[in-house]
Amino acid sequence: MVHGILLARVPSREARDLMQDVFVTALERLGSLRQSEAFGGWLAMIARNRATDFHRREQHRRTEPLADGDIGARDPDRAQAEEILAHIRQLPAAYSETLVLRLVQGMTGPEISQRVGITPDSVRVNLHRGMALLRQRLRQEDES
Numbered sequence: 001m002v003h004g005i006l007l008a009r010v011p012s013r014e015a016r017d018l019m020q021d022v023f024v025t026a027l028e029r030l031g032s033l034r035q036s037e038a039f040g041g042w043l044a045m046i047a048r049n050r051a052t053d054f055h056r057r058e059q060h061r062r063t064e065p066l067a068d069g070d071i072g073a074r075d076p077d078r079a080q081a082e083e084i085l086a087h088i089r090q091l092p093a094a095y096s097e098t099l100v101l102r103l104v105q106g107m108t109g110p111e112i113s114q115r116v117g118i119t120p121d122s123v124r125v126n127l128h129r130g131m132a133l134l135r136q137r138l139r140q141e142d143e144s
Contacts, residue, residue, distance in 0.1 A: 001040070001115040002047045004105035008089060008096040009051035012082065018054060022047045041117025048093075087137050088130075094122075095130030102127055 002022050006015040025046050033042055085104075088096050101107045101116070109127065113120045 001101060001105065001107065001112075002043060004101040004107070005044055005047040005097055005116075006051055007085065007104055008100040009048070009093070010054050012085065014054060018050050019047075022050050025050070038117065040115040044116045084134075084138070087134060087141075090137070091130055091133050094126050095133060098123060098126035099130045099134065 002019050003015055006018050006022070010018060022043070026043055029046075033039060085100075088099050088103075090096075091099070097116075098112060101112045102109070107115070109120055109123045112118075113123045116123075118126075
């Protein structure tokens with residue numbers, strides 16, 4: 001779940017390191033958790049906060065754009081997956097997070113609901129609306 005939330009919000013090359021940070025933070029703050037039933041939502045919030053912190057730090061770093069030929073030159077399937085993931089990241093956060101947990105992490109709707117702390121109905125709505133928006137964006141890209 002944590003990996004999926006991070007994939008929905010940060011570049012995939014950063015997700016593993018940030019995932020480790022999330023678990024270290026959770027371990028350090030475990031004593032502050034008041035209700036054990038809220039663990040999934042609490043952990044999800046730590047992951048979201050870590051992703052936000054990452055983007056704040058990135059705004060202050062200097063970056064150099066890659067040439068078009070640098071991305072995916074060796075693995076076209078990975079390049080296509082990264083491109084689709086980039087489209088998912090552009091969706092509203094509720095949709096992108098739910099889609100990544102379902103499509104990338106392979107979690108079921110009830111698993112997403114239980115682990116993230118949202119209702120099963122909200123998961124279904126987020127998946128449905130997110131997929132519709134993703135299809136629309138991919139169609140628009142194909143037409144361009």
